[in-house]
Amino acid sequence: MGFKINWDALGIATSLACAIHCAVLPLLLTSLPIFGINIIENLPFEYLMIFLAFLIGAISLYHGYKKHHHRSGPFLMFGLGIALLLAKQTWHHLQVWFLVPAVISIVTAHFRNFQLCRRANHCHATDCNH
Template sequence: MNLKPNWDALGIFTSVACAIHCAILPLLVASLPIFGINIVENVKFEFFMIFLALAVGIYALYHGYKKHHHSLLPIGLFVTGICFLFAKQIFSAWHLLLLFPAVILIVTAHWLNYRSCQKANHCHATDCNH
């Protein structure tokens, strides 16, 4: 049995995990600093999550674009969402205002990529390299 990861599903998962971390986790774990644990405002963890979403997204969207659908729309949405994530790190006063469009754009990009790949699965057009 050949198991291949669904990179779009993984991208959606990491984006949602980031949103949960950024929006809900501070409400649930406000007491963690009492125990010396601080992942709520940890800049290294924040950037790790952003770069993880970026790495998964680049792979999934490039693969979908190159091998299946040749549409730039998911890539454009993804890049815009990632820009919003970096902006939320720079402009911390607008953290939540920038977070929600970022997550919506990134999840939408992966969803469109997934749907486009399913629609164009094995298109065998002259510009496909499979």
């Protein structure tokens, strides 16, 4: 049996890492600019994190959709979350109001995808670990 990646778990971890970055990092690492390092409100870094969340999430959800459950609900919830992350970048002064529902939406999409994979008739315990 080969190595398998649980894409939903990876997607949830990526979403939570993004939330931690956005919420906690400014509080803990405000001294980094003294050392010439700026990852707080660094637009390329922010868009890289959103792109990674999108890429991992899309792979995960597509796998679940194609091989297991054929339901679009997780895609819709995930799309809403990604749209809210992009809105956070557009209306930066409202970022907390966009970030919290974005992370909840993305994590819920991955969790729902995981549930649907588990419930699929052809899905056995080893098949759903992606």
